[in-house]
Amino acid sequence: MSSKAKNPGVVLDDCFSMEHQINQMIKNMNFGLKRIYRMKQYISLYLLKTVVCALILSCLDYCNSLLADLPDIKLEKLQKVQNRAARLVLGIGRSDSMGVREMLRALHWLPVKARIEYKIALLCFNAINSRNPAYIQDLIVPYTTNPLDISGVIIEAIIYIPEEIEISYNIGMISIQLTRVKAKGQKVVCFESFPYI
Numbered sequence: 017m018s019s020k021a022k023n024p025g026v027v028l029d030d031c032f033s034m035e036h037q038i039n040q041m042i043k044n045m046n047f048g049l050k051r052i053y054r055m056k057q058y059i060s061l062y063l064l065k066t067v068v069c070a071l072i073l074s075c076l077d078y079c080n081s082l083l084a085d086l087p088d089i090k091l092e093k094l095q096k097v098q099n100r101a102a103r104l105v106l107g108i109g110r111s112d113s114m115g116v117r118e119m120l121r122a123l124h125w126l127p128v129k130a131r132i133e134y135k136i137a138l139l140c141f142n143a144i145n146s147r148n149p150a151y152i153q154d155l156i157v158p159y160t161t162n163p164l165d166i167s168g169v170i171i172e173a174i175i176y177i178p179e180e181i182e183i184s185y186n187i188g189m190i191s192i193q194l195t196r197v198k199a200k201g202q203k204v205v206c207f208e209s210f211p212y213i
Contacts, residue, residue, distance in 0.1 A: 020036050025078060025079065026079050026082060027040050033086075033090075034082065034083055034086055034090065035090070037079075037082070037083075038083070038090055038093055038094060041075060041076065041094065041097075042093055042094065042097055044075050045072050045075050045076065045097045045101070046097065048071040048072050048075065049072060049097070049100055049101060049104060051071075052064070052067055052068060052071065052072075052104065053104060056104065061105070064104075064105055065105050065123070068101050068104065068105050072097070072098075072101045073098075073101070073125070076094060076097075076098060076128065076131065077131060077135065080128075080131060080132050080135060081132060081135050081136050081139065083132055084132050084133075084136055088129070091128050091129055091132075094128045095116075095127060095128045095129075098120075098125070098127070098128055099116050099119065099120075102116075102119040102120055102123055102125065103119065105123060106119055106122065106123070139152070143155070
């Protein structure tokens with residue numbers, strides 16, 4: 017019996033470490049970067065950025081919410097590939113003094129961890145505001161715990177997933193708390209947003 021399974025584009029291993037998925041993503045993105053590097057001299061900067069977004073960043077974003085709450089050391093591998101893509105687009109060598117943050121900021125790209133957090137927040141926000149398909153909206157049931165509280169609104173959403181794991185994010189003014197409760201088989205997603213957002 018195999019220790020990993022592939023579901024449309026996602027490789028899951030027996031302990032959900034996502035190691036095989038990350039390695040497969042890196043392999044695909046590196047292959048794409050090599051191909052793009054060969055044609056770089058023949059296309060404009062605008063087209064180069066478009067091709068990198070289409071071939072590299074789309075690979076980075078595909079099912080990246082599964083990578084939430086992984087150790088930073090695993091996400092650093094993906095961040096290195098994104099940094100290489102940024103250097104390719106901007107024409108910056110490894111020895112140049114421009115830092116990673118400045119490169120990503122110049123291209124208006126989020127770092128890998130922020131991309132994952134943004135995607136989770138966006139999926140939950142869209143589900144809560146009825147902008148997702150019905151099957152996702154059915155999984156997330158919003159409610160406020162104290163509707164008279166003017167300091168902020170706490171919204172919780174319940175998704176059924178077994179196992180006990182606790183995840184928390186801080187994304188700007190939104191705080192996301194993910195908790196998987198083993199006994200009840202529920203995953204609770206809490207958003208705390210403030211009126212001035």
